[in-house]
Amino acid sequence: MKRTLALLSLTALLASPALAQSGELRLIAQASEQGNPTMQALVNAFMKKYPNVKVRTEFFPIGTGYPQVLRTQLQGGNAPDLFYVTAGSGGQVSVLPFLDAGYVADLSKRPWAKTVIPTASRGLYWKGNQLAAVPLGMTPIAAVYNADLLGQLGVSIPRTMPELLKTCQVIRSKGKSMFALAGANPQNAGLLAATLAENYVLGSDPQWNAKRAAGKVTFAGTAGWKKALQTLLDMQKAGCFIPGVEGADLPQAAPAMASGQALAFVIPTGAISALKSINPKLNLGAFVLPGPTAASTVLAVSPTDAIAVSKNSKNLPAALAFADFIATGGGSELYTKATGDISTQQAATGKNLPPELAGIAPALTRKNRVFPLIQIEWSNPQVYTTLGEGVQGLLTGQLTVDALLARMDAAWNRK
Structure with missing residues (x-):
C-alpha cells in the first residue's frame, strides 16, 4: 500500500x-x-x-x-x-x-x-x-518628475502646453531645466516627438494611422504633425531642455534628471526603476505631457x-x-x-497604481483620450528612426519641420 x-x-x-x-x-x-x-x-x-x-x-x-x-x-x-x-x-x-x-x-x-x-x-x-x-x-508614457524639486522650485504641474512653456521659463530662470532629453538618441528624441503627436495628431483624428496606411493622408500634409514638431521647437526656445540637449545621449540625460538638474523626463514609466537605480532617494511623480488644452490632452498607454x-x-x-x-x-x-x-487591470480602471503614477490616474479613466503609442502601428520601422534622428536636426537648426516630415513620408514609402 x-x-x-x-x-x-x-x-x-x-x-x-x-x-x-x-x-x-x-x-x-x-x-x-x-x-x-x-x-x-x-x-x-x-x-x-x-x-x-x-x-x-x-x-x-x-x-x-x-x-x-x-x-x-x-x-x-x-x-x-x-x-x-x-x-x-x-x-x-x-x-x-x-x-x-x-x-x-x-x-x-x-x-x-x-x-x-x-x-x-x-x-x-x-x-x-x-x-x-x-x-x-x-506602459504609460508620462513626464516622470522629481516631486521634491517641484516643491523647491515653487512651480505647479502644467495642464496645458501654454502653461508648460511658461513653467519652463520660470525653471530656467532658477538655473534648472524642465526636461531631460537625450536629443542625440533617436529612441528618446523620437519618443518626445511621438508623445507630442499623440496630442496634436491623434487627439484631433484618432484614425490618422489608418488613413496614413490607406494613403489618404501624409505626414507633410497633416497640420497636426507640423504643430507637434513646431511645439518641440517652441519648448526648446522656452528653455525647456537641458543645456547641450542636441548632443546629449542617455548617459547624460538620465543623470541630469536623477541629480536634480532637470525636473522631469518624458519616458515610458517602466524606466522609473532605472532612474531610481541612479538615485534611490528620488521621490517621483508623473503627469501627462499636456496638449493645447486640458480637455484635448491625450495619454499614450501601450x-x-x-x-x-x-x-x-x-x-x-x-x-x-x-x-x-x-x-x-x-x-x-x-x-x-x-x-x-502597470497591469491591464490597472490600465483599465486607473486604480491601485504605484504611488509614483497616481498623477495619471484621472487620465486613464478618460477612455476616449487614451491611445497606444502612435508609431506602434507604423508598418515601416524606419519611419520612427527617421523621426528620432530628425529631432536632433531640428534642435540644431539643420533641419526644418517640413523637411523632416517629407523625410518621414519618404521612409514610409520605402519597402
Whole structure:
C-alpha cells in the first residue's frame, strides 16, 4: 500500500508542469548601464518555479546595440529561445516584422491567448490568427518628475502646453531645466516627438494611422504633425531642455534628471526603476505631457514590452512555459511591480497604481483620450528612426519641420 502511494505521489510530481519541463533556455534583452535587474528577477522567479529549467540571460545596450545583436542572431541561425520585443511594427525590435519573417513561434493556442491583451491593442501582437508575443505589462508614457524639486522650485504641474512653456521659463530662470532629453538618441528624441503627436495628431483624428496606411493622408500634409514638431521647437526656445540637449545621449540625460538638474523626463514609466537605480532617494511623480488644452490632452498607454518565443527554439516546451509564466503565473505582476509599468487591470480602471503614477490616474479613466503609442502601428520601422534622428536636426537648426516630415513620408514609402 505504501509503495502504491509512493508511486502515485511520484507520478503526481512528475506530472507537475514545473517538474515536467527541463533543460536550458537562452534569453536576450536590452539593458541600461546598470544592467536589467528586472528581467533577471523575472527569470530567477521562473527558475524557482521550474527548478529543472536553467535560463541563461544575455543583455545588450539599449538603443542601437540590442536591435543589431537581435537581428544578427535571428538572421544568422543563432536565435535565442526567448527574446525581448516591443509591440506592433514601428520600432527597431517590434515583433510583427519578426513574425512575418518566420522567426517567432505562434502563441495563439496558449490557454491565455485571447484574454491577456486588451481588444484595443490586439493588432499590436496578433496578425491574422497568429499571436506573436506575450506582453509583460502596459506602459504609460508620462513626464516622470522629481516631486521634491517641484516643491523647491515653487512651480505647479502644467495642464496645458501654454502653461508648460511658461513653467519652463520660470525653471530656467532658477538655473534648472524642465526636461531631460537625450536629443542625440533617436529612441528618446523620437519618443518626445511621438508623445507630442499623440496630442496634436491623434487627439484631433484618432484614425490618422489608418488613413496614413490607406494613403489618404501624409505626414507633410497633416497640420497636426507640423504643430507637434513646431511645439518641440517652441519648448526648446522656452528653455525647456537641458543645456547641450542636441548632443546629449542617455548617459547624460538620465543623470541630469536623477541629480536634480532637470525636473522631469518624458519616458515610458517602466524606466522609473532605472532612474531610481541612479538615485534611490528620488521621490517621483508623473503627469501627462499636456496638449493645447486640458480637455484635448491625450495619454499614450501601450503594451510595449514583451517576450517572443523563437520558432526554432531547441527547447520549445520550456520556452512556452516561460510565456505561460508571464501571462498567468505571476510573472507579469512581478515585472510591472518592479518596472513602474502597470497591469491591464490597472490600465483599465486607473486604480491601485504605484504611488509614483497616481498623477495619471484621472487620465486613464478618460477612455476616449487614451491611445497606444502612435508609431506602434507604423508598418515601416524606419519611419520612427527617421523621426528620432530628425529631432536632433531640428534642435540644431539643420533641419526644418517640413523637411523632416517629407523625410518621414519618404521612409514610409520605402519597402
